[in-house]
Amino acid sequence: MDRTKAGLYFHIPFCQSKCPYCDFYSLTDKGLTEAYVNALCEEMKTFDRIGEFVKKDKKIPVDTVYFGGGTPSLLSPLQLERILASVRENFSLSEDAEITAECNPSSPFLGEFLQSAAENGVNRISLGMQSSSDNERKKLGRRGTASDVENAVKLVRASGIENISLDVMVGVPDSNTGTLKDSLDFVSFLGVPHISAYMLKIEEGTFYCKNIDKLNIPDEDETADMYLFMSDYLREKGYLHYEISNFGKEGFISRHNMKYWELAPYIGFGPSAHSFYGGKRFYFPRDINAFINGEKALFDGEGGDEEEKLMLSLRTYKGVSLEEKNKEFIKLTEKFVSQGLGEIRGGSFVLTPGGMLVSNSIILMLTEVI
Ligand code: SF4
DSSP, X not given: OOTTSEEEEEEEOBOSSOOTTOOSOOBSOOTTHHHHHHHHHHHHHHOTTTTTXXXXXXXXXXXXXXXXXXXXXXXXXXXXXXXXXXXXXXXXXXXXXXXXXXXXXXOTTHHHHHHHHHHTTOOEEEEEEEOSOHHHHHHTTOOSOHHHHHHHHHHHHHTTXXXXXXXXXXXOTTOOHHHHHHHHHHHHHHTOSEXXXXXXOOOTTSHHHHTGGGSOOOOHHHHHHHHHHHHHHXXXXXXXXXXXXXXXXXXXXXXXXHHHHTTOOEEEESTTOEEEETTEEEEOOSOHHHHHTTOOOEEEEEOOOHHHHHHHHTTBTTOEEOTTOOHHHHHHHHHHHHTTSEEEETTEEEEOHHHHHTHHHHHHHHHHHO
């Protein structure tokens, strides 16, 4: 990981409709899209909103760009082109930069979006599938069917982009290991080289949270079994389980996401976007009007201390180096190894899939003896 180069994140806070489990900041009214794109481009030129944290004295070297949301595929081809032109004008973008856009398989005009994305240098697409079961997709409020997902993968490939990631959700209402296997079989049939697999989390204020009693959500033990099944299944198919929620074939690990876990610098633009730059964390509030009107990013504390380093590195397949760790720390890692929750690989302590399931408690115990 080249820590001298930063990642850029653009939050595109528009969705066709609101999924009942989602608490990401997004609006279903797309009326502000053009004003928002103008604000993003203006910010890259002036750094008015982030200037307290990032100096604009030279072009910052950048080697990953990520469009997340929300639904970036709701941008028009021209809007995407303008943002990327502004990135190239205001940052020093590496020739081999990884440029990702999240897409909804049922976005209207997806083919046109993908064509323009590829022409403007996007080389990685992340598609929100969640499940191949149409019943589960309906429960999740996802538009379209599994065949829309299949068509979307074909459209991405037709645009010339092979680096494709699919999202899968574990612990969806009405799901079980059998239905999860169907989704994984489908992913495997599509042959995509990357999978992000998130456990359903019931977030405060969402429709799911208010109606939890009416949802047939698998309990904690069932969800844990499903997670372990998925890890075994995908590793057998040749994917590296390289982070708690991410699996990739060789050469397809997300370089942008690794920046978050390896404490490399990244700058986030847009409401709810977070940044880590120059050892400081800062963010924009969840308010598109505040961003458009030029309100400044807010300080979120110093970042990158030993505790945070431990917490983030244990999420990944690289784990935490045991070099220079005290006796108590090493003894505790040995205990986790004997319990099957971790292993020692190349001088580092790495969590097994079983350990990843209880990573919060492991991290807490290790930070107490760090
Ligand atoms: S499409 Fe994605 S960001 Fe939008 S509401 Fe659904 S889950 Fe949330």
